[in-house]
Amino acid sequence: MPAPATDNQAVLKVHAPPRQTVPLVFASPHSGRDYPAEFVAASRLDAMTLRRSEDSFIDELYDCAPAHGAPLISAVFPRAYCDPNREPYELDPAMFAGPLPPHANTRSPRVVAGLGTIARVVASGAEIYAGRLPVAEAEARIERCYRPYHDRLRQLVEATREAFGWSLLVDCHSMPSVGGPMDRDSGLSRVDVVLGDCFGASCLSLFTQVVEDAFRERGYRVVRNTPYAGGFTTRHYGHPRQGSHALQIEMNRALYMDESVHERRPDFARIQADIDGVVKSLAATAAEVMPS
Numbered sequence: 001m002p003a004p005a006t007d008n009q010a011v012l013k014v015h016a017p018p019r020q021t022v023p024l025v026f027a028s029p030h031s032g033r034d035y036p037a038e039f040v041a042a043s044r045l046d047a048m049t050l051r052r053s054e055d056s057f058i059d060e061l062y063d064c065a066p067a068h069g070a071p072l073i074s075a076v077f078p079r080a081y082c083d084p085n086r087e088p089y090e091l092d093p094a095m096f097a098g099p100l101p102p103h104a105n106t107r108s109p110r111v112v113a114g115l116g117t118i119a120r121v122v123a124s125g126a127e128i129y130a131g132r133l134p135v136a137e138a139e140a141r142i143e144r145c146y147r148p149y150h151d152r153l154r155q156l157v158e159a160t161r162e163a164f165g166w167s168l169l170v171d172c173h174s175m176p177s178v179g180g181p182m183d184r185d186s187g188l189s190r191v192d193v194v195l196g197d198c199f200g201a202s203c204l205s206l207f208t209q210v211v212e213d214a215f216r217e218r219g220y221r222v223v224r225n226t227p228y229a230g231g232f233t234t235r236h237y238g239h240p241r242q243g244s245h246a247l248q249i250e251m252n253r254a255l256y257m258d259e260s261v262h263e264r265r266p267d268f269a270r271i272q273a274d275i276d277g278v279v280k281s282l283a284a285t286a287a288e289v290m291p292s
Contacts, residue, residue: 011144012074013074014071015066017071023165024065024167024170024282025160027172028173029079029085029171029173030075030085031056032078032079034078035080036081053078056257057264058172059172061172061272062172068279070283073152081141083118086116087105088147089104089142090116092116094120095129096135097135101139118133123176157169166244166245166290166291167243168246171246171248173250175250176190177259192215194249194250195208195212195223195225196250197238203238203240208224210282211282212224213281214277214281214282215274218278228248230246230247234247240291
């Protein structure tokens, strides 16, 4: 098989097969690790602490997608800098020097937790900035990072739906092995995989079941929708009646990496192989069914 075509841009990458053969699109919005120097300099945190919100190596774990006929889009910019799994303007007014635009969502649960489009804290709860940011900085990040990512993601989903009659977006994430201070399961150990389909509203139940079965067959502990039922991307793109399905997958970071230093564990390749098997099972099902 020819090597997958790669679409490189300043803020995102798309790895696509020579020809898309299944109605699947994979996305990794939080694996970006290109931290702008000015952002690190403006933060009160060190570089390693800034990475606590990062879904390290998820783009690598799912880089098998093109081999199974589906594209994979991944963000290059880090989540702590700009989070594409939010509404475009989920912003905390206390973070900024000056008034936010009137269309900003300033009261969502994500904003209250400090994890808006421009985050106030990292996943551990540590404050990122020593002072307030200019509103223009938030707008610049949204225009430079957020909008190009979603423009390209939307193109992939719409092209898939046009070619196959329907699409399934698989939004790929990782989660800390223990619930953080702002999570509903704070301090509790987590299962291996959490599947989020907005309690059945964002995709055909068959797809959730296929992914759950494929992980369980490989020995993983799997639950649905707790503590993660699906973020903005899952809700925004998951409209089954319109032929657009979306499923979120959260993988426990302790399975494949050392969370304290963001390094791959020795059995990283085994986890990659397991995910390859899950993607293969989902691709085979997607090639056979036509959701109503």
